[in-house]
Amino acid sequence: MPKPARGPLISRTMLWGFDLAAMERSYSGYTTMPDALTAEQCDRLIAMGEAQLETSGQAGVAGAGVHPEIRQSTITWLMPGPETQFLYKRIERIGRSANDRFFGFSLLGMGEPVQFARYAAGGDHYGWHQDVGDGPPILRKLSVVIQLSDPADYEGGDLELRFSQEITRTRRERGTMVLFPPWQLHRVTPVTAGLRYSLACWISGEPFR
Ligand SMILES: O=C(O)CCC(=O)C(=O)O
Numbered sequence: 283m284p285k286p287a288r289g290p291l292i293s294r295t296m297l298w299g300f301d302l303a304a305m306e307r308s309y310s311g312y313t314t315m316p317d318a319l320t321a322e323q324c325d326r327l328i329a330m331g332e333a334q335l336e337t338s339g340q341a342g343v344a345g346a347g348v349h350p351e352i353r354q355s356t357i358t359w360l361m362p363g364p365e366t367q368f369l370y371k372r373i374e375r376i377g378r379s380a381n382d383r384f385f386g387f388s389l390l391g392m393g394e395p396v397q398f399a400r401y402a403a404g405g406d407h408y409g410w411h412q413d414v415g416d417g418p419p420i421l422r423k424l425s426v427v428i429q430l431s432d433p434a435d436y437e438g439g440d441l442e443l444r445f446s447q448e449i450t451r452t453r454r455e456r457g458t459m460v461l462f463p464p465w466q467l468h469r470v471t472p473v474t475a476g477l478r479y480s481l482a483c484w485i486s487g488e489p490f491r
């Protein structure tokens with residue numbers, strides 16, 4: 283697995299006293315948390331999202347018109363409330379511990395609701411993109427994706443991350459949570475059979491410094 287070239291370590295004093303070895307332990311490109319949600323919770327969220335899609339489903343990229351060449355899927359937002367409280371709590375809990383362990387960012391919380399997406403057979407997908415850029419005035423610092431579907435229920439629809447020339451396929455098991463910094467390039471490959479449901483959300487904080 284090719285890694286970016288890195289020069290020899292500079293002494294600590296040159297690094298303003300920072301312990302680079304400690305930093306390397308605490309930072310990782312992405313991390314995966316299996317069983318973040320139970321199968322029963324995934325079923326419940328799929329039912330909730332499907333019921334909402336009936337009335338408010340939006341195809342394409344929310345707020346930016348429909349660009350099927352970039353993204354083709356149907357989405358809705360699962361707002362915080364009594365029915366979704368368990369989900370928000372779980373995301374916060376796992377988000378905080380993954381952040382403490384791997385990323386070390388200064389976070390404030392979720393500034394946006396959880397996005398529910400349905401990718402259907404016939405090519406629903408989301409091409410290579412980052413979750414930051416010309417977007418809302420909320421500083422996204424961690425992206426969180428949750429697999430809601432049983433992998434047996436669809437073909438294709440892989441969430442992949444790209445590190446330089448290397449493409450990494452993430453785990454498909456339902457209930458798995460994948461966390462990565464929002465500038466990480468990622469995509470969902472076209473769904474060729476069945477239906478794939480996922481959640482995506484973002485944890486925000488003050489500007490990086
Ligand atoms: O559905 C997924 O697995 C990823 C969704 C995504 O990348 C996004 O909404 O920004």
Ligand SMILES: [Fe+2]
Nearest residue numbers: 411412413468
């Ligand atoms: Fe994304």
